[in-house]
Amino acid sequence: MISGKFAITIHILTLLTKFPDEFLSSEFIAGSVNLHPVLVRKEIANLKKNNIVESKEGKNGGTKLLKSASDISLDTIFKMTFDTVTLGFSKNEPNPKCPVGKKINKNLEDLYENINEKISLQLSGITLENFSNQF
Amino acid sequence: MISGKFAITIHILTLLTKFPDEFLSSEFIAGSVNLHPVLVRKEIANLKKNNIVESKEGKNGGTKLLKSASDISLDTIFKMTFDTVTLGFSKNEPNPKCPVGKKINKNLEDLYENINEKISLQLSGITLENFSNQF
DNA sequence: ATATTTGTAATATATTTTATTACAGTATGA
């Protein structure tokens, strides 16, 4: 389910921020991201589910922001598009008969949870407006 | 390549920490991680390259730590096994003719760099010994 | 010598991500 989700979503939102009064079509957005319009619409579906944007079907349809870019933090976008940041897990279940194998995933999860807290804290201090102003 | 690199490597190192005086075989380690021994040896090759472990070929061979677990920080392991943490990039090059497409990757990189600094800071405060003591 | 182990390359399989196709449904405006 799309590993560039965050990047694509923030790209979409930056475009919407630059044209706050227009409904941008998925094809227009896809042209900027360089991605298939269907995938853009999938990410937009996610944004809609989270009440960040609204979209209008039919001719001259498209998508626009539902709220001000200054009211959307990057942490919100992060949480919408990422379960959690991890440094990964081994694919197979480690050996539960080994004291290390038995606990490794729990201990890694704890570590990763701390990392996520730090990232969230950092991202909640940046708004979509801040990010968009860099362009 | 290998997305569970960090997890696998820290698992290996935790085992080595628990048996600091023995050469552990890749097969023994693979049995705990539940991974093919060849992949374990690949990660060990990386650890050797970084002078964290030494290994001995031949019968009764295997791998052991080269330094004390208290002298190895999780940040060192992180840097050995991860380029950088990112929240991802869109796979294709964004449209350079669009002001947003032109700069999005640079701006994301800057953001991710800050995230990595925070993670590094956090991980450098945890040693392999600290981590291993949880088991 | 033989058995056991590392080191590494080559290849195969599995998994995940991205792309495409297809088409029903909806709004616009000529």
Next chain:
DNA sequence: TCATACTGTAATAAAATATATTACAAATAT
């Protein structure tokens, strides 16, 4: 009211990445 331009979504295909396996040379303990 009909043609057009959109969204929404499912199904499928292709590409990329990660993991697994096989194979075998080289090293070393006993």
